[in-house]
Amino acid sequence: MHSAPKRIRRRWIAGLVGALMLTVFGIGSALASIPVGESRTGKMTWYDDAGFGACGTAINAAAEDLVAVSTSWWTSANPNNDDLCKGISVQVSYQGRTITVPVRDKCPSCSAEHIDLSKTAFQKLADLNVGVVSGITWKFVGSGGGTGGTGGTGGTGGAGGTTALPAPTGLHATATTASSVSLAWTAVQGASSYAVYRGGTKVGTASGASYSDTGLGAGTGYRYTVAAVDSAGKAGARSAAVTATTTATGGGGGGTACPAAWSAARSYVPGDAVGYAGHKYSAVYYSTGAVPNDPGSWAVWRDSGTC
Numbered sequence: 671m672h673s674a675p676k677r678i679r680r681r682w683i684a685g686l687v688g689a690l691m692l693t694v695f696g697i698g699s700a701l702a703s704i705p706v707g708e709s710r711t712g713k714m715t716w717y718d719d720a721g722f723g724a725c726g727t728a729i730n731a732a733a734e735d736l737v738a739v740s741t742s743w744w745t746s747a748n749p750n751n752d753d754l755c756k757g758i759s760v761q762v763s764y765q766g767r768t769i770t771v772p773v774r775d776k777c778p779s780c781s782a783e784h785i786d787l788s789k790t791a792f793q794k795l796a797d798l799n800v801g802v803v804s805g806i807t808w809k810f811v812g813s814g815g816g817t818g819g820t821g822g823t824g825g826t827g828g829a830g831g832t833t834a835l836p837a838p839t840g841l842h843a844t845a846t847t848a849s850s851v852s853l854a855w856t857a858v859q860g861a862s863s864y865a866v867y868r869g870g871t872k873v874g875t876a877s878g879a880s881y882s883d884t885g886l887g888a889g890t891g892y893r894y895t896v897a898a899v900d901s902a903g904k905a906g907a908r909s910a911a912v913t914a915t916t917t918a919t920g921g922g923g924g925g926t927a928c929p930a931a932w933s934a935a936r937s938y939v940p941g942d943a944v945g946y947a948g949h950k951y952s953a954v955y956y957s958t959g960a961v962p963n964d965p966g967s968w969a970v971w972r973d974s975g976t977c
Contacts, residue, residue, distance in 0.1 A: 704743065704753055706810045707834065707907050711966055712783030713804040713955075714762065716792035724776035725755035731775075731788035737762075738775035742782040743810075749776060760785060762808040764795045765959060770811060805960040805967040835861055835898040835906030838879070843914035848888040851914045853896070854880040858906070861898035865905050869893050869968075889918040891973025893965065911965035915949065915973050928977040934959050943974075950977040 718732035724744070729736060737760045746752040754773045761770045762785065769791060777786040785808060789798065796803050840856040853866070857879040864876045866883070869892065873883060876896075886892060892915070895908040928945030938944070942953040944962060951962040951971040960967040 704758060704810050706758070706812055709807055709809045709837070709908055709910070710783055711805070711807055711911065711969065712781075712785065713802060713969070714764070714785050714787050714792065714795070714806050714808075715780075715802050716787050716789050716798065718789040723774040724749040725752070725774050726750035727774065729774050729788075731790075733790060734788060735769070735771045735791040735794075736774040736788045737771045737791065738777040738780070738786040739773055740780040740782050740784060741776055741778050744776060757812060759811050760808055761811045762787070762791075762795065762806055764803060764806045767795050769794050773810075800958060802956060804955050804957055804970045805964070807966055834904065835900055837907040838864065838896050838898055838909040841894065841896055841909045841912045843894075843912060844880070846914055846916050848917050849886050850882055850884045851886060851892060851894070851916060852880070852882045853894055853912075853914070855896055855909060858898035860900060861906075862901045863899045865897045865899055867895045867897070867908065870895075875899075886916050888916055889975035891915040891968075891975075893968045911968065913963065913965055913968060913973065915975060918975055932962055934961075944971075945977060948976055950974040 716731075717738070720730040720732065721728070723729040723736070723738070726749075739754065739760065744752050744754060749755070757772075759770050759772045761768060771787065771791045775786075777784070780786055785806075787795075792798060795806075835858055838855040838858050838861075840854075842854060843851055844854045845852040855864075858864075864879065864881070865872055866874045866876060866881045868883060874881060881896075883892070883894070891913050893911050893913050895911045897905040897908045899905045928948070928950055929943040930945065932944035932946040932951070937956070937958040938953045939956055940953050944951050944953075946962040949963070950973075952974055953970065954972050955970045957967070957970045960970040962971040963973070
């Protein structure tokens with residue numbers, strides 16, 4: 671079981687060190703704003719500490735629903751004054767269940783895509799004994815669960831006062847070769863172009879609702895999302911992810927047999943290989959119930975091609 675005072679103390683020390691670095695070295699904030707409404711894929715853990723969270727309020731992670739997010743998202747030298755503490759929540763979805771919990775704390779050891787839920791919140795999505803769950807989707811939302819900006823409406827903030835375009839729907843692969851993937855999606859009204867992302871990195875811009883990504887490796891799975899861009903150059907929310915696998919260069923599967931079929935009841939560890947939907951998948955993370963070809967499981971399984 672966690673040592674509550676020690677963990678809370680580590681969070682405050684990390685916050686103070688971060689504040690000193692910002693003051694002494696003049697380092698700017700890691701992010702210009704909170705990407706409210708932008709869907710992300712990552713992992714979740716849980717904790718049950720009690721004390722004072724990074725927002726300066728008393729918390730009891732064993733008895734109330736809340737979330738601690740990575741230091742990457744905090745932009746104020748004094749975390750108590752950070753925008754994350756001004757009504758921002760995190761909406762988390764996993765295996766058909768969704769919860770929305772307020773940001774009340776900071777997790778110094780978490781990467782940007784990793785969230786640390788309170789014990790009670792984690793229990794609403796998964797068994798506590800699992801400990802670490804990968805393949806979740808989550809996003810920052812405003813007070814009340816909305817995906818609008820954190821500031822007021824109207825305002826004089828230029829692009830900050832505009833409404834972001836909605837996420838494109840229907841993203842799918844229309845064709846694959848050994849070195850390319852062709853994509854298509856449903857057009858978004860008001861979009862002047864579309865940004866195409868592979869594995870979270872922008873790889874191109876499309877003028878219409880289709881795109882061909884070239885120069886890829888044979889027999890490899892790639893994860894894509896797209897976002898509509900307005901006339902001011904502002905990208906909206908990203909679409910749901912889709913994974914496409916390039917074809918093999920050699921004449922098919924070469925007679926290689928698929929490994930044992932994936933089982934939803936089995937727990938897998940890095941290095942395990944399974945067969946699923948005619949493809950071989952290799953585990954790169956610990957998981958239970960993460961479907962190999964589900965877009966939300968891209969960080970758990972590596973598609974090794976047909977078998």
